[in-house]
Amino acid sequence: MIPVAEFKQFTEQQPAFKILKPWWDVLAEYITYAMLMIGVFGCTLQVTQDKIICLPNHISADVVSEITCEEFTQQPTRSNSSDRDVPTPLPTASASPPREMSGLRNNLDLQQYSFINQMCYETALHWYAKYFPYLVVIHTLVFIICGNFWFKFPGTSSKIEHFISILGKCFDSPWTTRALSEVSGEGNQEKPNLEKSLDRELSKTNFEEVSPTGADLPSPEKLVAETSSASVLDKKEGEQAKALFEKVKKFRHHVEEGDILYSMYMRQTILKVCKFVLITIYNAALVGNIHFIVPCSVHTEEMTGYNSFCCNHTKAHLFSKLAITYLCFLGVYGLTCLYTLYWLFRRPLKEYSFRLVREETGIGDIPDVKNDFAFVFHLVDQYDSLYSKRFAVFLSEVSESRLRQLNLNHEWPAEKLRQRLQQTTEGRLELHLFKLPGLPDTVFEVTEIESLKLEMISEALIPPLVSKLLRLEELSLYNCSAKVQHGSLAYLRDHLRVLHIKFDGIKEIPLWIFSLRALDELHLSGWLSQDLSKNATLESLRELKSLKVLTIKSNLSKIPPTIADVASHLLKLTIHNDGTKLLTLNALKRLSFIRELELIRCDLERIPHAVFSLNNLQMLDLRENSLHTVEEVISLQHCRKLSVLRLWHNQIAYIPEHIRKLKGLEELSLNRNKILIVPSHLFLCTKLRHLDLSYNEIRELPPEIGVLQLLQFLSLSGNFLEELPNELFFCQKLKTLKLAQNKLTNLSPKVGSLVSLVKIDLKGNRLDMLPPEIGGCVSLKRSGLLVEQLLYDTLPAEVREKMKEE
Numbered sequence: 001m002i003p004v005a006e007f008k009q010f011t012e013q014q015p016a017f018k019i020l021k022p023w024w025d026v027l028a029e030y031i032t033y034a035m036l037m038i039g040v041f042g043c044t045l046q047v048t049q050d051k052i053i054c055l056p057n058h059i060s061a062d063v064v065s066e067i068t069c070e071e072f073t074q075q076p077t078r079s080n081s082s083d084r085d086v087p088t089p090l091p092t093a094s095a096s097p098p099r100e101m102s103g104l105r106n107n108l109d110l111q112q113y114s115f116i117n118q119m120c121y122e123t124a125l126h127w128y129a130k131y132f133p134y135l136v137v138i139h140t141l142v143f144i145i146c147g148n149f150w151f152k153f154p155g156t157s158s159k160i161e162h163f164i165s166i167l168g169k170c171f172d173s174p175w176t177t178r179a180l181s182e183v184s185g186e187g188n189q190e191k192p193n194l195e196k197s198l199d200r201e202l203s204k205t206n207f208e209e210v211s212p213t214g215a216d217l218p219s220p221e222k223l224v225a226e227t228s229s230a231s232v233l234d235k236k237e238g239e240q241a242k243a244l245f246e247k248v249k250k251f252r253h254h255v256e257e258g259d260i261l262y263s264m265y266m267r268q269t270i271l272k273v274c275k276f277v278l279i280t281i282y283n284a285a286l287v288g289n290i291h292f293i294v295p296c297s298v299h300t301e302e303m304t305g306y307n308s309f310c311c312n313h314t315k316a317h318l319f320s321k322l323a324i325t326y327l328c329f330l331g332v333y334g335l336t337c338l339y340t341l342y343w344l345f346r347r348p349l350k351e352y353s354f355r356l357v358r359e360e361t362g363i364g365d366i367p368d369v370k371n372d373f374a375f376v377f378h379l380v381d382q383y384d385s386l387y388s389k390r391f392a393v394f395l396s397e398v399s400e401s402r403l404r405q406l407n408l409n410h411e412w413p414a415e416k417l418r419q420r421l422q423q424t425t426e427g428r429l430e431l432h433l434f435k436l437p438g439l440p441d442t443v444f445e446v447t448e449i450e451s452l453k454l455e456m457i458s459e460a461l462i463p464p465l466v467s468k469l470l471r472l473e474e475l476s477l478y479n480c481s482a483k484v485q486h487g488s489l490a491y492l493r494d495h496l497r498v499l500h501i502k503f504d505g506i507k508e509i510p511l512w513i514f515s516l517r518a519l520d521e522l523h524l525s526g527w528l529s530q531d532l533s534k535n536a537t538l539e540s541l542r543e544l545k546s547l548k549v550l551t552i553k554s555n556l557s558k559i560p561p562t563i564a565d566v567a568s569h570l571l572k573l574t575i576h577n578d579g580t581k582l583l584t585l586n587a588l589k590r591l592s593f594i595r596e597l598e599l600i601r602c603d604l605e606r607i608p609h610a611v612f613s614l615n616n617l618q619m620l621d622l623r624e625n626s627l628h629t630v631e632e633v634i635s636l637q638h639c640r641k642l643s644v645l646r647l648w649h650n651q652i653a654y655i656p657e658h659i660r661k662l663k664g665l666e667e668l669s670l671n672r673n674k675i676l677i678v679p680s681h682l683f684l685c686t687k688l689r690h691l692d693l694s695y696n697e698i699r700e701l702p703p704e705i706g707v708l709q710l711l712q713f714l715s716l717s718g719n720f721l722e723e724l725p726n727e728l729f730f731c732q733k734l735k736t737l738k739l740a741q742n743k744l745t746n747l748s749p750k751v752g753s754l755v756s757l758v759k760i761d762l763k764g765n766r767l768d769m770l771p772p773e774i775g776g777c778v779s780l781k782r783s784g785l786l787v788e789q790l791l792y793d794t795l796p797a798e799v800r801e802k803m804k805e806e
Contacts, residue, residue, distance in 0.1 A: 018165060022382035024343075028147060031333045036140040038326050042133025042319065050315045052125060054116045054296055056108065056306035082751065105355040112304050120296035120311045126289040132319055135759055136326055139279050143333065146272045150264040159255060163376055166247050167391055173244060176390045211493050248394045252373055252377055261372040262349060269340045276334040280327070287323045292316040352377045357392045360486040362461070366396040385643040408438050424451055428474055433457060437481075444468045451498075453676070454480045458775040467491040478499035481508050494518050502526060514540035521549035528554045548572065558584030563591065565567050572596040579603060585610045592616065595641075600624055612639065619644035627652055634658035648692070660684035671695050680704040694718050694738065706730035717761065729753050735779075740764050752776025761786040768794075775799035 021029070108116075121130075128135075145209065150156045165412030170176055255261075296309040352374035353501050354366040370378065380387045395557055416432060417440070424430045429444065430451035437458060443449070444465040451474035454460055460480050466472065475496055481503075484492065496516050502525035503509055513522070541547070542565035548568065553576035563573070567590045575582065575598065581603035588610035591597075597611065598621040605626050611617065612635040620642065627650040634656070636642055644667040652673040660681040666684075667690035675696040683704040688711055695718035705711075706727030714731070715738040722743045727748040734757055741764035751760075752773030762770075772789055775798075776779070782803045785792065792800070 002589055017148075017160070017164070019167065019383050019387065019677050020151075020160065020376065020379045022343075022379055024339050025147065028143075028333055028336045031329050031336070032140050032147065035136060035143075035326060035333075037328050038329070039140055042136060042322050043493070044132050044204060045315055046130070046384030050130075052121050052294060052311040052313050054309040054311040056116075056304065057308045057310045061357060089419070094272045108304055115311055116296075116298070116300065116304060117311075118350060119298050119300070120309055122292070123298060124294050124296035126291075128286040129290045129313065129316065131318060132290070132323060134282075136322075139275075143272065144277060146268060146275065150268050151259070152324065153264060156261055156264050159261060159372070160376075162251060164252055167243070169244055170391045170394050171387055171395045176393050180763055204282075212425055244394055248391075252369065252395070255373045255376075255782060256371050259350060259375070263374040265375070266344055269337060269344060272466070273337045273341060275336070276330065276337055280330055280334065283323070283327060283330070287320070287327065288368070290316050290320045290323060347378070349375050349378050354388070354392050354395070357389045361389065361392070362485060363393070366392045369395075382522070385408055394526050407440050408436070408440045412436075412440040414442045417443060417446050418448070421448065424474075426451075426474075429471075432472075438800075444670045446717060447471065450474065452476070453478070453500075454482060456480060457482075461485070462488045462492070464488045464491065472496070474498035474500075476502075477510070478502040479504060479508070483510070484512055489515065492516060497521065499523065500525070511540065514543045517543075517545055519544055519547055521551075522547060523549075523551040523553075525551075525553040528556060534561070534702050545569070550574070551576070553578065555580040556582060558582065559587035561587055563587050568593060572598075574598040574600065575602060576600040577602040589613050595619065598623070607636070609635070612636065612641055615641070617642055619646075621646040622650070623647075624649040626650065629656075631656050631658070634661055637661040640664065641771040643667065643687075645669070649719060655679055655682055657681050663687065666690065666710075668692070675772070678702055683707045686710070689713065691715070701725055701728065703727040709733065712736070712756075714738070724748060726750055732756065735759065737761070747771055747774075749773040755779065757784075759786070762791070763787060767791055770795050772796050772799055775802055 004614055018026070024754075047683070064092070098134060105386060151160060221314065224405075255278060260694075290313075290707060292313055294311040294313050296311045297307060299307055301307045325665065351368065351370050353368045358364050358366050368374075377388050377391075380391075421429050421431055426448035429448050430453055431446065431449050432453040432455065433439070433443075434455045435457070435562070439454065439460045439462065441463065444463075445468070446466060447470060450471045451470050452469075452472060453476040454475075455478040457480045460477075460482040462484040464485055466488045472495065475498070477500065479502060493516050496519060498521040499516065499519055500511055500523045501509055501513065503524075504524070506528055508526070509524070513519075540549075541560075541562045544566060547566050547570060549572040550563075550570060551574040552560075553574075556575065556577055559575070559582070563570070564587060570591060571594065573591065573594055573596070577600070579601050580603065582599065582604065585599075585608045588594075588597070588608065591614060593616055594614055595616055596619040597614070598619075599608070600621065601624045603626055604622060605628065607622065607627070607630060610633070611620060612632075615638070617639045618641050620636070620639075621644075623646060627647060630647060630652055633645075636645070641664070642662065643664055645662070645665060646667075646669040648669045650674045652670065652675060654677065655670065655675060657679060659679075662685055664687060665685045666687050667686060669690075669692040671692045671694040673696050675693065678693065678698055678701060680702045683702070684707075686709070690707050690713040691708070691711060692713070692715040694715040696721040698716065701716065701721060701724060703725040704727070705725065706729075708731055710733060711731045712733050713736045714728075714734060715736075717738045717740040719742055721739070722745065724739070724744065724747075726748055729748065730753075732753070732755065735756050735760045737754070737757060738759075738761040740761040743761070744765040744767060747762070747767060747770060749771040750773070751757075751771060752775065754777050757777045760780065763786055770787065772795060774785075774795070780803060781798075782792075785803065795803075
């Protein structure tokens with residue numbers, strides 16, 4: 001009997017070997033379990049219920065073997081048709097049989113039947129039909145032993161157990177996570193041994209300088225802040241890493257010299273194939289011997305009166321189905337064995353390259369391995385390649401950049417970075433790092449970061465630790481060609497929403513940004529080649545499947561044709577050309593779904609005709625161009641959804657009469673132009689809520705402005721107005737009124753009717769006093785009344801008291 005302690009130890013050790021079990025061995029193991037269940041189930045039936053039932057027969061045994069089951073079970077010859085409906089009377093002692101039977105009368109008793117059944121079971125029933133379940137159990141146990149033989153063979157078990165022990169410690173070591181996140185080895189630079197790095201780190205007299213951070217440890221638990229506990233933890237990690245390095249070196253030197261593991265696995269697989277072929281052949285040949293009807297001939301005439309019997313094997317049908325099922329499982333098992341052989345012969349399993357690991361982790365000095373060491377890594381990769389990646393850290397030397405990274409982490413602790421957080425105009429918490437030698441890993445402990453701005457940082461490497469910044473949505477790279485590791489790119493691909501890139505040359509744009517499939521906004525700022533065919537970077541825009549906002553601040557001479565690749569999902573396009581003339585805009589016609597279009601400082605002299613075909617356009621901004629006339633504004637009526645038109649900072653001298661055609665216009669900005677007269681037909685755009693006519697040369701405001709009952713914002717600052725029409729104060733929803741730097745001499749008392757007014761700017765006018773009726777603007781406070789203090793003092797005291805802020 002197996003002791004409980006040994007059984008428990010066996011069950012605890014078994015899961016460790018799964019690392020060296022590829023998927024086909026796992027599948028074969030499950031198949032053997034299924035075959036074992038078939039055998040156990042068959043054995044149970046065979047022991048408890050398997051039997052045969054025999055009846056005497058006057059026909060000889062040779063003839064019985066040729067008679068079918070239907071002929072033995074058919075009823076006696078029926079009587080004539082007139083007796084078909086007459087029920088057959090129950091047999092009695094005096095009743096005569098319907099027909100006279102030839103041979104001896106069947107008058108056997110129960111003991112004779114039992115004797116005949118036992119005799120026929122032993123002599124007539126084929127041995128395969130009787131012992132099939134036991135064969136299945138035996139064969140399955142043989143397969144199980146063959147499948148795990150190399151784990152227990154003395155020549156291989158010690159090496160396997162040693163390797164699994166080292167692999168588990170390397171995988172779980174905090175040092176592994178630290179090295180993968182901190183190492184940045186590139187090129188063929190000379191790198192110190194990791195042990196030297198550890199010695200240099202641990203030999204520091206003041207352990208307070210080596211402050212471990214949450215980024216250094218894989219565990220999410222926070223470390224205690226005391227210096228003593230931190231230094232002890234750091235020292236303990238270093239000692240464990242040293243011991244692991246020694247074990248790995250010794251094991252590698254020992255295992256790389258031979259190929260016993262590979263040879264044993266090969267022999268084991270060949271043995272399994274041979275057993276499969278042998279067992280399959282003889283089982284397939286014998287499965288036909290399981291019959292439901294079994295003829296039996298025994299010399300029992302003196303005891304029973306019969307020598308020939310017809311027997312029924314009660315479990316023949318079930319055993320035959322179990323046998324067929326067993327053969328099917330056996331076939332699948334054989335396929336896994338053949339695939340194993342194919343895998344063993346197809347690949348050079350005695351050589352293993354860490355090329356992919358070097359590319360993913362940035363550790364460029366991981367050596368390739370061979371022989372049994374290479375073979376076990378091939379097996380581990382079938383289970384999970386992450387084991388190989390983490391184990392590879394202990395085969396490598398670490399570059400000096402790791403020490404610089406540790407110093408950088410010490411110089412910029414998380415609390416110091418947290419103090420530098422600022423709020424952007426969009427309301428995001430932003431961390432701005434400027435001119436650092438690298439990116440501190442402590443950044444990824446400041447989990448509040450929503451926007452990360454890196455400016456002029458050399459050798460910026462974004463590690464997989466970026467996944468700890470769960471709130472990160474915006475990334476800005478200003479003259480910083482950041483690199484990302486594979487794990488970090490996978491996280492940024494799914495979480496980054498806004499990206500700002502500022503560059504001096506197009507080669508500084510990192511190509512990985514075009515794999516950010518979740519990116520909503522992309523803002524590029526820098527000089528591009530005038531020859532768009534050389535701008536290969538812009539050809540990658542088609543990869544951004546979720547891009548909705550695109551801003552290009554550059555010196556383009558025409559709209560890039562690749563804009564059409566994002567036309568189906570782009571909602572906003574901004575071209576800031578910094579004064580360079582934009583000559584070709586035909587690509588805009590393809591942006592059928594665009595809602596907002598900004599063409600800033602593109603030296604445009606007219607509204608581009610390509611704009612008029614944008615049926616979904618809602619906002620058009622042509623700021624800081626060279627527009628002298630906007631007669632083409634009549635064609636904007638085809639943009640039926642247009643609600644915002646910004647023509648500010650141009651040279652527009654007049655507003656055309658066609659402006660009235662834009663019935664859906666809600667915002668119109670014509671500030672900083674050269675407009676002299678405001679035409680009355682402008683106010684036929686009755687949906688206007690925002691009207692900016694500031695800094696023009698307007699001398700008079702038409703009374704028709706009172707038609708704009710939805711107007712909430714009106715700016716007339718920087719003009720030459722001397723008076724305001726009373727109709728202006730019919731705009732009851734007006735909230736902001738800017739009248740600064742005009743020539744107003746008085747303000748109408750009707751200003752008090754603007755009950756919604758919260759801001760009015762009257763600075764720089766010729767007013768002598770303010771009307772007391774301004775106190776009727778119940779929403780207006782002192783902070784919203786922008787006037788000179790002397791002018792404010794002309795208001796009655798009760799009005800001033802009322803306007804004081806609460």
